[in-house]
Amino acid sequence: MAGRTYLYAQSGGVTPVINATAAALIRAARASGDRVLAARDGILGVLEERLIDTDRLSDRDLVAIGHTPGGVFGSCRYKLKGMEDNRREYERLIDVFRAHQVDCFFYNGGNDSADTALKVSRLGESMDYPIQCIGVPKTIDNDLAVTDNCPGFGSVAKYVAVSILEASLDVMSMASTSTKVFILEVMGRHAGWIAAAGGLAARAPGDPPQIILFPEIPFDQQRFCAAVRQSVEQNGYCSVVVSEGLRNPEGEFVAAAASRDAFGHHQLGGVAPAVADIVKRELGYKYHWAVSDYLQRSARHIASATDVEQAEAVGEAAVAMAQAGQSGVMPVIRRISDQPYQWEIATAELDQIANHEKKMPREYITEDGFGITEPARRYLAPLIRGENFPPFDEDGLPQYLRPELVEIETRLPAFRV
Amino acid sequence: MAGRTYLYAQSGGVTPVINATAAALIRAARASGDRVLAARDGILGVLEERLIDTDRLSDRDLVAIGHTPGGVFGSCRYKLKGMEDNRREYERLIDVFRAHQVDCFFYNGGNDSADTALKVSRLGESMDYPIQCIGVPKTIDNDLAVTDNCPGFGSVAKYVAVSILEASLDVMSMASTSTKVFILEVMGRHAGWIAAAGGLAARAPGDPPQIILFPEIPFDQQRFCAAVRQSVEQNGYCSVVVSEGLRNPEGEFVAAAASRDAFGHHQLGGVAPAVADIVKRELGYKYHWAVSDYLQRSARHIASATDVEQAEAVGEAAVAMAQAGQSGVMPVIRRISDQPYQWEIATAELDQIANHEKKMPREYITEDGFGITEPARRYLAPLIRGENFPPFDEDGLPQYLRPELVEIETRLPAFRV
Numbered sequence: 155m156a157g158r159t160y161l162y163a164q165s166g167g168v169t170p171v172i173n174a175t176a177a178a179l180i181r182a183a184r185a186s187g188d189r190v191l192a193a194r195d196g197i198l199g200v201l202e203e204r205l206i207d208t209d210r211l212s213d214r215d216l217v218a219i220g221h222t223p224g225g226v227f228g229s230c231r232y233k234l235k236g237m238e239d240n241r242r243e244y245e246r247l248i249d250v251f252r253a254h255q256v257d258c259f260f261y262n263g264g265n266d267s268a269d270t271a272l273k274v275s276r277l278g279e280s281m282d283y284p285i286q287c288i289g290v291p292k293t294i295d296n297d298l299a300v301t302d303n304c305p306g307f308g309s310v311a312k313y314v315a316v317s318i319l320e321a322s323l324d325v326m327s328m329a330s331t332s333t334k335v336f337i338l339e340v341m342g343r344h345a346g347w348i349a350a351a352g353g354l355a356a357r358a359p360g361d362p363p364q365i366i367l368f369p370e371i372p373f374d375q376q377r378f379c380a381a382v383r384q385s386v387e388q389n390g391y392c393s394v395v396v397s398e399g400l401r402n403p404e405g406e407f408v409a410a411a412a413s414r415d416a417f418g419h420h421q422l423g424g425v426a427p428a429v430a431d432i433v434k435r436e437l438g439y440k441y442h443w444a445v446s447d448y449l450q451r452s453a454r455h456i457a458s459a460t461d462v463e464q465a466e467a468v469g470e471a472a473v474a475m476a477q478a479g480q481s482g483v484m485p486v487i488r489r490i491s492d493q494p495y496q497w498e499i500a501t502a503e504l505d506q507i508a509n510h511e512k513k514m515p516r517e518y519i520t521e522d523g524f525g526i527t528e529p530a531r532r533y534l535a536p537l538i539r540g541e542n543f544p545p546f547d548e549d550g551l552p553q554y555l556r557p558e559l560v561e562i563e564t565r566l567p568a569f570r571v
Numbered sequence: 572m573a574g575r576t577y578l579y580a581q582s583g584g585v586t587p588v589i590n591a592t593a594a595a596l597i598r599a600a601r602a603s604g605d606r607v608l609a610a611r612d613g614i615l616g617v618l619e620e621r622l623i624d625t626d627r628l629s630d631r632d633l634v635a636i637g638h639t640p641g642g643v644f645g646s647c648r649y650k651l652k653g654m655e656d657n658r659r660e661y662e663r664l665i666d667v668f669r670a671h672q673v674d675c676f677f678y679n680g681g682n683d684s685a686d687t688a689l690k691v692s693r694l695g696e697s698m699d700y701p702i703q704c705i706g707v708p709k710t711i712d713n714d715l716a717v718t719d720n721c722p723g724f725g726s727v728a729k730y731v732a733v734s735i736l737e738a739s740l741d742v743m744s745m746a747s748t749s750t751k752v753f754i755l756e757v758m759g760r761h762a763g764w765i766a767a768a769g770g771l772a773a774r775a776p777g778d779p780p781q782i783i784l785f786p787e788i789p790f791d792q793q794r795f796c797a798a799v800r801q802s803v804e805q806n807g808y809c810s811v812v813v814s815e816g817l818r819n820p821e822g823e824f825v826a827a828a829a830s831r832d833a834f835g836h837h838q839l840g841g842v843a844p845a846v847a848d849i850v851k852r853e854l855g856y857k858y859h860w861a862v863s864d865y866l867q868r869s870a871r872h873i874a875s876a877t878d879v880e881q882a883e884a885v886g887e888a889a890v891a892m893a894q895a896g897q898s899g900v901m902p903v904i905r906r907i908s909d910q911p912y913q914w915e916i917a918t919a920e921l922d923q924i925a926n927h928e929k930k931m932p933r934e935y936i937t938e939d940g941f942g943i944t945e946p947a948r949r950y951l952a953p954l955i956r957g958e959n960f961p962p963f964d965e966d967g968l969p970q971y972l973r974p975e976l977v978e979i980e981t982r983l984p985a986f987r988v
Contacts (some may be wrong), residue, residue: 168744170737224740230748263885312967320587320869323641323971327585330612331647336865355968424844426862445843447861448753452737456872457966538967543960550729550875550955551772554740 157509158257160476161250162208163193163200165263165270168225169294169306170313171456171465175262176227177220178469179290180208180486186477191254194274194561195228197261197270201571203250203564211557219307220466223454227559232571233266237273244277246569250297251278251285253565258286258476260562264293264304267308268484269508275482288502289484290472292465294451296347299510302501303537305468306451308461312452312538314340314395317446319355323363325442329391333434335382337394337443338363344512346370346400347449352395352525354534362393366522367429369399370514371523373408378429379436381524386439400425410493455552459540464497471499495536574675577624577893578667578840580610580617582680582687585642585712586723587730587871593644593920594637594681596707596886597625603894608671611978612645614687616676618660618666618988621966628974635972637883638961640871644976649988650683654690661694663986668695670982675703675893681710681721685901686925692899702933706728706921706935707889709882711868713764716927717919718903720954722885723868725878728768729955731757731812734863736772739779739810742859746808750798754811754849754860755780756843758867761816763787763931766866769812771829771951779810781941784846786816787931790825795846796853798941805858817842870967877959881914888916912953 160183171461180190192206206227211219219226220465233242238339251259261271291298295309325336342348346368353366367373385392400408409425411448426443433441464487470472471485482504490496513533518530526534544552577600581589597607609623610616623644628636636643651660662703668676678688692704706713713724735755742753759765763785770783781802784790802809817825824843843860850858881904888902899921907913935947943951961969 155697164744198747204601210794223737223741225744226746228747229744231745232748287864316872316966317866317870318970319864319971320640320871322867323639323973324585324865325641327581327642327644328648330615330645331649333865354966357966426840427844442864444864444866445860447859448736448738448741448750449755449861449863449866452741453734454737455733461968504762535966539965540967541960541963543958546958548956549771549774549952550877550957551732551736554736556740565966 158188159191159255160188160258160260161193161200161205161254161256162260163189163196163197163262164225164227164229165261165267165372166229166231166516167294167451169228169292169451170223170309170533171256171462172262172292172308173222173224173226174220174462174465175290175292175305175469177216179260179472181216182229182470182473186473191256192227193260194559196230196232197234198230198232198571199228200250201246201569203566203569204561205254205560207562208562209440213554215557218553220559221298222232222554223452226557227365234270237277244274245281247274248278248281248283248285249566251333252283255427255458256285257340258288260290260472262292264298265507265509266512272482272508273318274502286476286479286481288472288475288480289507291435291484291486295342295345297345299507302489302497304485305461305465305538307347308458308464308537309453310450311354311534312350312458313450313456314348314351314536315354316456318363318393318395321444324393325391325393331440332440334386334439335392335441337396337430337441338544339398339445340445342369342399344369345511346397349395349397349519350526350530351534351538352533360380360389363395364389365394366526367394368397368519368523369397369401370516371519372403373400374403375521376433379432382433384435396425396429398425440475453547454544457542459542460537462542467499475501492536495539508511573860575605576608576672577605577675577677578610578617578622578671579609579770580613580643580675580679581645581646582613582678582684583648584711584868585646586868587640587726587874588710588723588879589679589709590639590641590643591879591882592707592709592722592759592886594633595883596677596889598633599887599890600648603890609644611976612911613647613649614651615647615649615988616645617667618663620983620986621978622671623976624979627977632972632974635970636974638871639971642920643974647716648793651687656696657871658724662689663689663696664691665695665700665702669700675704675705677705677707677889679707679732681707681715682924682926682928683944685793685921689899689921689925703896703898705889705892706924707885708901708903711765712759712762714762714929716924717907717930719914720904722878722882724764724953725875725881726982727765728771728869728951729875730867731765731768732771732872732955733873735769735780735810735812738861739772742808742810748936749857750859751803751856752811752858754813754847754858756807756813756815756860756862759786759814759816761786763814763930764907766812766814767935768951769942770957771948777806781811782811783941783943784789784811784813784817785936785940786814786818789820790817791820793848797848798942799850800854811846813842819985871961874959875955876956876959879959884982892918909949912956949983953969
């Protein structure tokens with residue numbers, strides 16, 4: 155089976171460890187004498203036949219890529235339309251696979267990518283080019299179905315827990331005369347997984363963050379203000395984590411401005427200043443707010459060792475599945491036990507994952523809607539364990555690599571997306 | 572000289588390493604058989620006679636405090652008024668020193684604190700309680716006069732350089748179809764030192780951040796938009812660091828909302844969304860923005876080793892100065908050479924520091940106003956060198972200590988601030 159050709163593409167929002175998956179996948183293929191092409195800018199690079207021969211990357215490059223945040227080959231937000239409306243693009247994918255004799259397509263992404271991979275694998279058969287398609291999981295939002303957790307999430311969770319702990323130590327030292335309320339906005343879209351991770355910083359009653367605002371719990375301004383006041387009276391300050399996807403009881407985003415991205419999702423941001431304004435108006439407390447935005451999902455310097463290990467494991471497992479002739483599947487993480495935390499890689503069918511969204515169970519949120527429960531803690535805690543610092547150079551900066559990427563010659567006529 | 576009593580207080584905004592100074596100072600005093608009282612909540616705790624006996628902290632506690640962000644004894648934003656308007660508070664300070672037989676008062680802060688320490692040292696003589704006063708430098712803004720740099724700044728500088736590097740790797744992987752402009756807002760008030768530190772991430776032409784917006788350079792919207800467009804056309808994306816203190820040509824803050832803090836300074840925040848809005852309106856590019864706010868000044872997990880070393884050195888030197896009978900002085904950092912970076916602790920007079928502000932030299936900013944020059948790089952680079960990660964616990968969180976602080980019995984009637 156040696157000498158096979160794979161095509162790897164990254165999809166959607168990147169994570170601190172998506173390159174760990176890429177590097178592990180390429181390394182595993184290389185070890186078996188297989189070859190990996192990588193698409194520039196995700197599925198767009200496949201359609202446009204902009205392909206990198208990863209054989210030009212040295213083993214040392216691969217190590218450095220493995221601890222570099224962002225998507226080393228580029229990613230994209232581009233969802234293929236349904237096959238009925240857009241057979242042309244699907245057929246082009248098969249044409250590209252055929253032109254480069256690709257045996258297996260690895261699509262490293264979330265729900266949308268699983269859907270694309272599934273459709274492509276089915277089309278191949280009917281077009282007489284039976285391409286294997288394997289999804290490789292990735293999303294900071296942790297909202298993929300079937301898998302116990304998603305590579306990328308653990309590192310963002312660690313960043314959020316560490317950051318709210320640190321900022322809370324700051325605000326508690328200033329609270330006597332200055333800032334009394336600190337608000338940190340985090341990502342996660344419609345799922346509160348990332349916000350919940352902030353709760354890992356609170357290990358004893360009264361610990362910060364005293365309030366988490368989840369997208370799953372409609373925002374009740376009056377109850378929120380009462381909780382802030384109570385914390386300030388009891389602790390001298392109040393530390394708040396708020397999810398970008400927070401909605402009011404009418405179902406509208408609390409964030410002032412919402413525009414739409416290429417997937418038709420709302421692009422969120424700016425809920426922290428909106429909540430801060432409520433604190434000032436209703437309670438008169440001095441506040442500070444932070445919006446971590448891309449910082450949280452690129453903070454490879456504070457990656458979770460567990461997350462890095464799992465990101466590598468799904469990359470390696472994807473190659474093994476390809477070599478075993480599997481298609482329409484995804485390597486997922488199956489939890490064996492919480493304590494000690496044990497996990498293994500299992501195989502999931504893409505049609506169980508495509509276009510599903512894993513919401514956070516209501517029992518992970520405390521009854522008052524402002525905190526996480528013990529089951530949530532048991533689930534989340536192992537995912538941020540262990541540190542995996544990147545090497546730093548003599549200038550005091552992480553040794554991140556932006557390798558020169560040379561595209562191979564095209565074999566097909568140009569294609570307009 | 573053994574058996575002396577010192578009083579230590581933290582002032583103003585805290586830093587990731589102010590506790591490193593506190594721990595080193597207490598350790599140095601302890602090693603000489605001297606005793607350190609610490610005021611709760613800075614100068615307020617002195618006025619209100621809320622004092623901690625640091626002898627109750629174990630050596631192990633001190634090690635943990637030394638790598639914990641925030642101000643372990645509490646800080647405050649409270650500037651004593653001029654002596655003419657407010658002799659009462661100054662006399663109260665002397666009363667408290669006298670009641671607890673304090674030989675030397677260490678005030679760990681910035682410009683304002685140097686001013687207070689100076690006034691108190693002069694008043695003591697006239698009140699026949701000749702208290703020694705020693706300022707200990709601290710400020711993330713790096714705007715203290717005389718000292719080559721300020722403890723606290725190097726770690727924030729490292730956080731900003733690492734963060735903009737990481738977020739830029741993220742945006743460059745998404746730029747083909749999604750976000751093209753990323754904007755990171757940083758602190759620094761009227762001085763561009765922290766914003767300049769972002770420039771350390773750019774080591775080759777075209778590297779991110781492509782644009783830095785300094786408070787020293789009036790914001791020219793048209794030139795800014797042209798620079799953003801040029802970077803997007805050349806690099807595919809544009810990465811921007813903007814200082815909270817950015818002003819328009821009329822001298823007004825670009826940040827939408829500005830309120831005033833207890834020192835009469837503007838409280839800033841929210842310039843990133845304002846700049847993002849310009850990008851969207853004038854150029855139509857998709858953008859993301861982050862406001863790091865307290866995260867940057869509490870991020871002990873990514874502290875600069877140089878900064879930690881200097882923070883400890885000023886604490887130790889303060890004790891040595893006290894033991895040498897000095898007063899009205901501050902230990903400062905004197906740079907001996909850039910390459911190799913060498914520094915030593917020198918002694919500065921408080922009246923050279925009080926109420927001065929060190930602006931960034933114009934020659935540290937490139938002619939176009941959007942970047943840092945080689946001299947700036949030579950100055951800044953050594954300050955972020957080296958890593959000093961805190962120890963992490965088995966839960967994957969830094970081992971930060973919030974010790975129980977027991978106040979000693981008061982010896983004076985209550986005092987109302």
